[in-house]
Amino acid sequence: MIRGMIRCKCLNDALDSNPGCAFDGLMSDDAPDLKSAYALNTPQDSRRLYAEWAGDYDQSFAAREDYQLHVHTARAFVAAGGQGPVLDVGAGTGLCGAVLGDLGVGPIDATDISAEMLDQAMRKDIYRDAIEADLNLGIPVPHESYSGIVSSGTFTTGHVGPDAIDALLPVARHGAQFALSINAKHYDSAGFAAKLAELAETRIQALSLKETRIYGDLATGEHRDDIALIAVFSKR
Numbered sequence: 001m002i003r004g005m006i007r008c009k010c011l012n013d014a015l016d017s018n019p020g021c022a023f024d025g026l027m028s029d030d031a032p033d034l035k036s037a038y039a040l041n042t043p044q045d046s047r048r049l050y051a052e053w054a055g056d057y058d059q060s061f062a063a064r065e066d067y068q069l070h071v072h073t074a075r076a077f078v079a080a081g082g083q084g085p086v087l088d089v090g091a092g093t094g095l096c097g098a099v100l101g102d103l104g105v106g107p108i109d110a111t112d113i114s115a116e117m118l119d120q121a122m123r124k125d126i127y128r129d130a131i132e133a134d135l136n137l138g139i140p141v142p143h144e145s146y147s148g149i150v151s152s153g154t155f156t157t158g159h160v161g162p163d164a165i166d167a168l169l170p171v172a173r174h175g176a177q178f179a180l181s182i183n184a185k186h187y188d189s190a191g192f193a194a195k196l197a198e199l200a201e202t203r204i205q206a207l208s209l210k211e212t213r214i215y216g217d218l219a220t221g222e223h224r225d226d227i228a229l230i231a232v233f234s235k236r
């Protein structure tokens, strides 16, 4: 079923038979990695990189670098009282949704700019729906669809900035719980403090920022000590 830009599990069949059908096919010579992810500049760059990375993201990146941010983000959401229905923003291959599901949260929808990442996520049987969308342009679902919004690893260098939060507020219900991880360097350089302070005046409440390591003790890469802030707040 495809509702506008909303894709569900049966999209997997189409992507299986023609894996290049949903992107414009430009591939780099080098294997995708964190360095190439941080060097992204545009949504089109993201589509290309993640189309190429989707198949082995869990192994070549998450497992190898002992990635933990999705776990911290899901736990922060639940600790704040978050409940379904939840939208997982920049859901990628579904790592955060899997932790939420294990914690008893549902139903969960996934949204991402990359059809290939969403295809991987939908194979895990965690999500109710997958919504292919550029967060900078809004999420094509009815207003006030969700009681919770989570995002891990997407508010980061080369990906989406603070104004993308504006696209999330309309799809959240009044009182909806948010837990959004924001790379600490990106937080400073992209102006998240000013954006959250502005929103706190009228649109969000109970804002807290929890500092956490993005990777675990087994990480070896140059970013192994990188920090994220998990912004936890609710919609007024």
Ligand SMILES: C[S@@+](CC[C@H](N)C(=O)[O-])C[C@H]1O[C@@H](n2cnc3c(N)ncnc32)[C@H](O)[C@@H]1O
Binding pocket: 037, 043, 046, 047, 050, 069, 070, 089, 090, 091, 092, 093, 094, 095, 096, 111, 112, 113, 114, 117, 133, 134, 135, 136, 151, 152, 153, 154, 159, 160
């Ligand atoms: C580092 S991955 C994180 C995936 C997953 N949340 C996790 O924690 O493993 C970042 C994700 O953001 C998505 N993304 C990048 N730019 C986006 C945009 N403009 N709109 C929606 N998703 C975007 C990418 O396709 C990718 O799946």
